[in-house]
Amino acid sequence: MQVYLPIAEMSVNALLLLSLGAGVGVISGLFGVGGGFLMTPMLIFVGVPPAVAVSTQAPQIVASSLSGVLAHWKRRAVDVKMGLVLLVGGLAGSAIGVQLFSWLRELGQVEFAVTLLYVVFLGIVGVLMAVESVTTLRRNRNGTPPPPSKPRRRLIHRLPFKMSFKQSKLYISVIPVLVIGFTIGVLGAIMGVGGGFIMLPAMIYLLGVPTNVVVGTSLFQIMFVMAFTALLHSVQNQTVDAVLALLLLLGGVIGAQIGAALGASLRGEQLRLLLAAVVLAVCLKLAIDLTVTPSELFSITSVGDMT
Amino acid sequence: MIARGWVRGVAAAVVACLWGTQALAAQAVEPLRENILTGAAQDEVAITATFSGSELFFYGAIERNRFLVEEELAPDVVIVIEGPSSPIMVRKKGRVAGVWINRQAIRVAAAPSFYAVASTRPLDEILRSGEDRRYRISLDTSVYILGIPTSAEDPEEFRRAAIRLRQSEGLYFAEPYGVELSDRTLFQTRLSLPANIVEGDYRARVYLVRDGRVIDDASIKIPVRKQGLERFLYLAAKETPLFYGFGTLLVALFAGYGASELFRRLRR
Numbered sequence: 001m002q003v004y005l006p007i008a009e010m011s012v013n014a015l016l017l018l019s020l021g022a023g024v025g026v027i028s029g030l031f032g033v034g035g036g037f038l039m040t041p042m043l044i045f046v047g048v049p050p051a052v053a054v055s056t057q058a059p060q061i062v063a064s065s066l067s068g069v070l071a072h073w074k075r076r077a078v079d080v081k082m083g084l085v086l087l088v089g090g091l092a093g094s095a096i097g098v099q100l101f102s103w104l105r106e107l108g109q110v111e112f113a114v115t116l117l118y119v120v121f122l123g124i125v126g127v128l129m130a131v132e133s134v135t136t137l138r139r140n141r142n143g144t145p146p147p148p149s150k151p152r153r154r155l156i157h158r159l160p161f162k163m164s165f166k167q168s169k170l171y172i173s174v175i176p177v178l179v180i181g182f183t184i185g186v187l188g189a190i191m192g193v194g195g196g197f198i199m200l201p202a203m204i205y206l207l208g209v210p211t212n213v214v215v216g217t218s219l220f221q222i223m224f225v226m227a228f229t230a231l232l233h234s235v236q237n238q239t240v241d242a243v244l245a246l247l248l249l250l251g252g253v254i255g256a257q258i259g260a261a262l263g264a265s266l267r268g269e270q271l272r273l274l275l276a277a278v279v280l281a282v283c284l285k286l287a288i289d290l291t292v293t294p295s296e297l298f299s300i301t302s303v304g305d306m307t
Numbered sequence: 308m309i310a311r312g313w314v315r316g317v318a319a320a321v322v323a324c325l326w327g328t329q330a331l332a333a334q335a336v337e338p339l340r341e342n343i344l345t346g347a348a349q350d351e352v353a354i355t356a357t358f359s360g361s362e363l364f365f366y367g368a369i370e371r372n373r374f375l376v377e378e379e380l381a382p383d384v385v386i387v388i389e390g391p392s393s394p395i396m397v398r399k400k401g402r403v404a405g406v407w408i409n410r411q412a413i414r415v416a417a418a419p420s421f422y423a424v425a426s427t428r429p430l431d432e433i434l435r436s437g438e439d440r441r442y443r444i445s446l447d448t449s450v451y452i453l454g455i456p457t458s459a460e461d462p463e464e465f466r467r468a469a470i471r472l473r474q475s476e477g478l479y480f481a482e483p484y485g486v487e488l489s490d491r492t493l494f495q496t497r498l499s500l501p502a503n504i505v506e507g508d509y510r511a512r513v514y515l516v517r518d519g520r521v522i523d524d525a526s527i528k529i530p531v532r533k534q535g536l537e538r539f540l541y542l543a544a545k546e547t548p549l550f551y552g553f554g555t556l557l558v559a560l561f562a563g564y565g566a567s568e569l570f571r572r573l574r575r
Contacts, residue, residue, distance in 0.1 A: 001357065002357060002358070002359035002502060003356060003357060004354055004355070004356055004357070004358040004359075004502070004533075004537055006533065006536075006537045006540040006541045006544070007540070007541070007544055009503070009505055010502070010503050011358060011359055011360070011502030011503060059555045059556050059559040060559065062556055062559060062560065063556075063559035063560050063562065063563030063564065064563055066560055066563060066564050067563075067564060067567045067568075107409075108396060108398045108409045108412055109408070109409060112406075112407075112408045112409065116406070227556055230552055230555065230556055231549065231552040231553065231556070233552075234544065234548045234549065234551050234552030234555065235548040235549055235552060238544055238545060238548055240544070240551070240552065240555055242540055242544075242551070242554070242555040242558065242559075243356070243536075243540065245555060245559055246558065246559065246562060249559055249562055249563050249566075250562065250566060252563075253563060253566040253567050253570065254566075254570070256567070257567075257570045257574070290406045290407060291405055291406055291407070292407075293402075293407070294400060294407055296472070297399050297400045297401075297407075297468075298397060298398065298399050298400075298465070298468035298469070298471075298472060299397070299398050299400075299409070299472070300395050300396070300397055300398075300418075300469055300472050300473070301395065301396045301398070302393055302394075302395050302396075302420075
């Protein structure tokens with residue numbers, strides 16, 4: 001069944017979009033990640049204009065984080081104070097990210113910038129995940145206990161403007177919190193990702209946020225920052241496609257249920273290695289696209305609405 | 308086919324009759340005057356949520372002051388369908404530090420969003436190039452660069468690339484035998500609009516061509532409009548973007564949360 005996307009101005013197969021949403025949903029349910037980092041490249045692969053692919057992720061991420069935020073909220077697993085500080089950084093980052101995105105569109109470099117950012121971030125995250133799960137697997141096989149973690153928080157503790165975050169049992173400077181929030185805001189606007197894959201390690205390793213509140217707090221920030229990003233993209237770039245968002249979302253919800261059910265019967269470390277493989281495969285494909293001589297050197301954008 | 312055979316038979320008979328009387332009279336025939344009359348089977352094309360392309364059907368007749376005599380050939384008919392024209396940026400990738408990046412760009416002042424030319428015979432066999440340029444008939448005369456291009460070495464290459472890209476998307480095409488002319492009088496053509504067309508006022512121009520010259524023309528406007536939900540969303544996104552953004556968020560939240568709650572209940 002063909003569906004005409006009103007903003008992308010193209011006709012696509014609705015089943016293709018639903019199954020794309022479901023596929024990414026399975027992965028996100030399986031691994032507990034947002035999946036935006038896979039969805040954006042996939043949409044570009046099927047021919048959705050990169051600008052539309054990136055900005056349509058924003059409402060999508062808001063909707064898929066709502067259930068999580070509510071669940072964590074009920075369990076009091078959200079550090080609201082830290083969430084709000086992160087949010088302040090995130091809103092500023094989002095505003096700047098959307099401006100940057102507009103500017104890239106005028107230059108005709110959205111596709112290049114998005115692809116390059118993806119190659120860099122997916123590469124780093126994929127390698128880190130693969131290394132970590134391989135060492136854990138090997139350690140489990142040898143039966144050696146994991147070495148005690150040495151949190152390197154010295155620099156962070158020397159920064160000024162300290163604030164107490166009671167729920168996280170932390171007394172730290174607001175600067176690194178704002179910086180993390182800001183970075184996530186910029187990346188969300190330009191890459192169309194929630195940014196959990198960067199935010200969780202940053203909060204755990206850099207700030208020392210306890211694991212019981214880290215997921216709820218980051219989801220809280222991501223949801224509001226992406227809602228703001230969705231509004232900004234709608235107003236500034238007019239590239240949010242409601243029909244596309246809805247189709248991906250419905251597929252995603254179904255997929256996430258399947259993924260969660262599958263995940264219950266698989267072991268954690270193997271799962272993580274599998275996710276690392278998926279991430280690296282997408283990264284490799286994008287890297288090849290950047291470096292191999294393209295079959296078509298030319299491209300057209302209409303000046304009226306530079307999608 | 309039966310009807311057409313019958314018409315042809317009658318026409319032949321009438322022509323034969325006329326020819327007979329004229330031969331008897333043995334005088335010079337009146338100078339030929341021909342006009343074109345045309346119509347389209349649809350007054351507009353609606354882009355709905357399930358739009359997957361559309362077919363346009365044009366028909367028409369050639370009106371004459373007298374019947375054609377035997378040695379007078381049939382004229383040719385050319386139909387041009389043109390979508391709304393807008394300036395475009397054509398970009399060319401180049402290699403920088405091992406990666407491919409858009410390096411040169413040129414603004415093409417006018418490029419129709421859709422362009423199809425159907426004719427009874429290939430244009431270069433029936434039309435003088437001066438006439439082609441004057442009436443902007445062939446595709447090549449309708450995509451052009453204005454002013455002094457700045458950042459490109461070979462602007463013509465960019466113009467040709469724009470044409471090639473739109474051809475590969477099915478937005479520009481020619482059907483050199485796409486117009487069917489019967490009995491030297493009635494013509495018809497079918498052209499398909501692909502699914503990726505944009506909305507706007509499309510125009511069909513019909514030309515009657517004889518001895519390399521355009522002797523008459525006519526034109527029809529065919530509006531292509533988004534309709535229903537598509538129209539509502541498109542207008543909302545362009546005219547009230549903040550409202551559109553909030554609406555999209557609300558619908559997404561509602562659908563996402565509703566669907567996951569539904570599944571949770573189903574699994575219990």
